[in-house]
């Protein structure tokens with residue numbers, strides 16, 4: 001399958017502008033998601049099956065260790081297709097409270113020679129209300145085996161001082177539909193977002209969301225959801241230690257490491273295109289963050305490892321560093337939609 005993608009599909013897709021290619025892929029996968037029988041049939045062929053023990057993290061059963069990272073299905077329109085392709089979970093979003101168009105185009109660039117993507121999308125999405133309605137419709141009709149993560153971020157229009165209220169609104173609208181919720185404070189393309197990784201602001205944000213989450217246990221038909229924090233690869237180890245201390249103090253459920261990097265190293269030194277880089281250049285950085293987080297918490301804080309996974313070996317390095325699950329995005333652009341299944345098999 002990988003050979004077919006590389007020889008026939010990829011040359012066609014790579015002729016298109018990267019964002020256009022992404023839209024075509026999302027449309028095709030959305031079509032697949034809505035077909036009768038076909039997704040279930042494909043899932044039966046591509047999921048690993050009951051001979052492979054599922055992985056349990058935070059009380060959730062994941063049929064395998066490989067998920068789709070946030071940013072591919074921002075609006076929750078095609079995520080069921082990923083179960084059909086053999087993925088073990090999907091994270092939709094980032095969703096913001098307010099619908100927003102994102103940054104001006106072009107805002108996504110490929111660097112195939114470095115297996116890298118640069119993007120400055122800026123959280124283009126339909127907004128929490130619309131995504132909640134879409135999820136409500138899809139989930140009521142679906143019999144699914146893979147967990148769904150919902151990744152939320154700050155609306156561009158919300159000033160930093162109103163960020164807590166903004167995240168709160170998204171959490172209230174979307175938590176019902178999520179198996180786990182991700183608080184994204186690490187995308188480089190929303191001004192000031194990464195400031196929410198600083199200790200005081202982070203504690204204020206997370207403690208509010210944790211209280212809100214605990215209140216869910218008192219509401220009929222609701223329950224608390226595991227909450228993960230998604231961090232940047234550009235943190236110093238001291239900054240990471242401070243974040244981990246806050247997560248442990250507030251009993252957060254886990255960490256997702258990492259988002260895209262702002263660093264411009266090696267072949268990217270002279271590229272002054274603004275945005276976050278993903279794919280190969282972020283691989284070692286994110287593995288280092290995972291290893292440090294696993295060591296500091298003695299393996300007691302679940303970690304989802306993401307950044308630069310392009311093959312089974314790069315995924316194994318993240319698992320060896322301490323990740324329980326991994327996610328992919330850029331690797332799939334270069335290697336094709338069955339990369340998730342290939343890695344999941346290799347990780348058993």
Ligand SMILES: Cc1cc2nc3c(=O)[nH]c(=O)nc-3n(C[C@H](O)[C@H](O)[C@H](O)COP(=O)(O)O)c2cc1C
Pocket residue numbers: 069070071072074093094108117119121123151184187230258259260277278279280282306307308309327328329330331
């Ligand atoms: C085009 C693009 C859009 C992205 N959008 C989001 C997003 O909305 N929210 C988020 O948390 N991460 C987003 N990411 C980051 C990915 O989820 C992932 O953390 C990062 O790309 C590193 O993984 P990779 O090297 O496998 O791509 C995006 C990445 C790309 C390439």
